[in-house]
Amino acid sequence: MSRFIRLDMSTKKVSIGETPEKYLALGGRALTSQFVLDEVPATSHPLGVKNKLIFAPGLLSGTNAPSSGRLSVGAKSPLTGGIKESNAGGVTSQKLASLGIKAIVVEGKEDKGSYILRVTADNAELIPADDLAGKGTYELTALLKERYSEKAGVICIGPAGEMKMLSAGITNNDSEGNSSRYAGRGGLGAVMGSKGLKAIVVECDKPFDAPVQDKERFKVAAKKFAKILMDHPVTGEGLPKFGTNVLMNIINEAGTLPVRNFSTGRFDGASEVSGEKLAEVAIERGGKATHACHPGCVMRCSNAYPMPDGKVCSPIEYETAWCFGPNLDISDLDVVAKLNYICNDVGLDTIEAGCTLGVLMEAGVLPFGDGEAAIKALEEVGQGTALGRIIAAGSELAGRVYGVTRVPAVKGQGIPAYDPRSCKGNGVTYATTPMGADHTAGYAVTANILKVGGYVDPNKKDGQIELSRNLQVATAAVDATGLCLFVAFAVLDNEEGLPTVVEMLNAQYGLELTIDDVTALGQQILNNEREFNANAGFTKADDRLPEFFYEEELEPHKTKFELKDELDEVLKF
Amino acid sequence: MLLEVRLYSGLEIYVENVKYGKPFQVELPSGGTGRQLLDKLNIPQEQVFSILVNGIHRDRDDQMEDGDRVALFPPVGGG
Structure with a gap:
């Protein structure tokens, strides 16, 4: 059974239910963005009672698919005023998935106390924790691991989140307990702070216990994918x-x-x-x-x-x-x-x-x-x-x-x-991604600078729209899988890469997805995010770079950013 | 012609007394190429993935000019 946990901070009630049918096939960013579109009014105050914060492991998290432990965190962003999916490494995504948890949703609001949510194999419990208020994330994580379980994963905020600061992040720890794996961007730490939630402790000592339907088929695909990563000079050596x-x-x-x-x-x-x-x-x-x-x-x-x-x-x-x-x-x-x-x-x-x-x-x-x-x-x-x-x-x-x-x-x-004037593909991504300026949303540095997945001259505008569009669609899909975005270096250069990802998903969930389905998923995610932003009042004027990039030349190539109206075509599918 | 060369990300081990990122001068015959530069420095061709000349990607058989700033890299990535 796939579990869906809802924590209402207004009533202090935790409910553990089955995952709604609509969300069963979704994970990571696909789930967080669909959920935020479905349940958060686009005009709500990001720090108010109607915003909801959702944590979702990627679809492959908790399996032994290599580099698949990414966690997606979604909400309306206090920094941008638009939809946000912020993505983190660390150990908790695998632990949540291994516990069979599809998502944790935090809703409502709490202005006074400080609380932690303790998640175990068969329960989820809200615990008052005023003694932890104001603590830095390193001390907090160490304390919570000592208090509950050394093998727990701790998702938490620091004082910046508690003070509801606009660029506060949400962190979780690595295997050594460092609280440094951040869903950093977009101020989601302030959203967690506005709900009075200081931390989520995930007690689970198994990183690879997520259910897999066809284990043998999965094993073959995961092994092949590991080899694809190891054989590529960037992911295997650089x-x-x-x-x-x-x-x-x-x-x-x-x-x-x-x-x-x-x-x-x-x-x-x-x-x-x-x-x-x-x-x-x-x-x-x-x-x-x-x-x-x-x-x-x-x-x-x-x-x-x-x-x-x-x-x-x-x-x-x-x-x-x-x-x-x-x-x-x-x-x-x-x-x-x-x-x-x-x-x-x-x-x-x-x-x-x-x-x-x-x-x-x-x-x-x-x-x-x-x-x-x-x-x-x-x-x-x-x-x-x-x-x-x-x-x-x-x-x-x-x-x-x-x-x-x-x-x-x-x-x-x-x-x-990466300055958008001499890495223009990334400039297109900064301007048009629904996330606000985000290099990971369509990492055109690959083809612009690193010569991975082809080469598009970074100083010219030709080819940048298409490059960014394709990368944004692929990235949205990758962010749904829980795979680290860096697998893209290998996948872009190896024609067996994407089919192997699809094969792992099919083996895990008993599906018959094709590569076209993956593209459609990426487009759907972006469409959902753009719909939310449009409802929140964003227009094409928001899909532009700041004026100085169009007016001031960048040394040493004496470049300016020239793309304007063409940007409106990037995310039209 | 004289080139201003910088080696990065492990390529510096092939040249004595050179540190990553520290420029040094290399003399090549006029019209020399990246391939000739690597041979002169005893850097195996297959170790070099990117040749940036004055900040622009060049093929290893492209000719260079006197005073060019040349940076050599193995495959790198991140983000």
Whole structure:
């Protein structure tokens, strides 16, 4: 039986029912976006009683399909005002799926107390936990694991979420207990905070216990898929060796690294904050250059970076190294790690925090390149000062407060680590994804810069619309499966990749899906998300990049972003 | 002609006293190609996936020019 848990924070009632027929074939982003469209009024206040927060493991999560432990979290976003699916690694997706849980829905509202939801094999119980209010995520996770089960997975928010800050994230832990695997984007931590829910403890010690109908057929397909990943040079060698931050140097060399709040495309200090440097320092200090965020991942793109103060930041991802490094004119990896750790502990999206600090530096609130000033400012988030609240409110709001025009955000969400003027395919994605600027929603860096899945010149507009469209459809489908998006590197280059994913789904659920069904699923997800956003008041004017990308040239290629009306065609199916 | 070369992501091990990202000069005959550059540096051709010349992807048989900034990469990815 597939279970559907509903927690009403207004009445404090937990109900465990069977999954509604409509949602049985859905998982991950397919489920969260369908559910939010069905049950959340698009005009509701994101922090109000009518917003609902849904956690859903991907369809393949909890099986031994390689790299399939992704969790989707959905709601109306306080940051963008639109629909949000935020996606995280970590151990809890597999645990939820192994317990036969299709989704956990949190609805209603609680203004006073702090609570935790404890989920076990046969029960789900709401427990008052005022003693845990205000705790950082690292301490909180350790406490809850000690209190309930060392093998529990802990989904939680930090003080930023409790203070309902607009870019607060929701985290869960890796196998070592680090509370650093974030559904970071879009402020869903504030939604969880508005409901008075501090954490969800998932007690389950089995990562691979989800039901599989045809075990033998599944085993063959999963083994084949693992081989496809291991045989591809990026997923089999590049990612395991240096992690995602291996991108720093190639993005810099390609001249599309956003530097000093998107004012130029190259940074002299890029190597100092790159994956190569990270691996070197991590190993020297007894950390790890490679690490899996959940059991059964073959790509192991994560890392563990010991900091000078004795704490360990695990991982430092490329986008985080970028937003706290080149974006702020900082080339000290220890500063980057410290800023990353503060975000993880206080419960904040790193990308949004970095974009916002960039805007504040542009405004002269603190100087570019001043790591100590950035650390001091970011620490104010946890203290809830006025500056701390502005930092945690995101780049767009900070830009408005300080009268800055160079604000890198779409639909209120900060633009990540690839300048759209010289990585135009990603520019199309930033502009048009229903999520607000999101590099993962249609990661055109593949064909633009990495020469994976073909090559489309990043500095020209030709081919970018189609590239982004195809990637957005494929990504939406991948986000439904629970597979890590990085499997796309191998799948895009191997014609057996997608059929093997379909074969795993068919073996697990006793289906006869085809590749066309997968495309249709991806399109359906995007249509649902766009319908929600349209109902919330979004128009095509929201599917544009900020003006400065059209007006200011980016060095070294002297590029501007030119695509405007063509953007309206991207998600028309 | 003189090229300004940078090696990344493990390719630096093939050249003595070179660190990733630190530029060094290499002299090639006028009209030299990426393939000739790799041979001169004793970097196995199959180890190199991307050749960026002044920030633009080039094929390994494309000719380069004096003063070009050349960056060499194995297959990399992330995001």
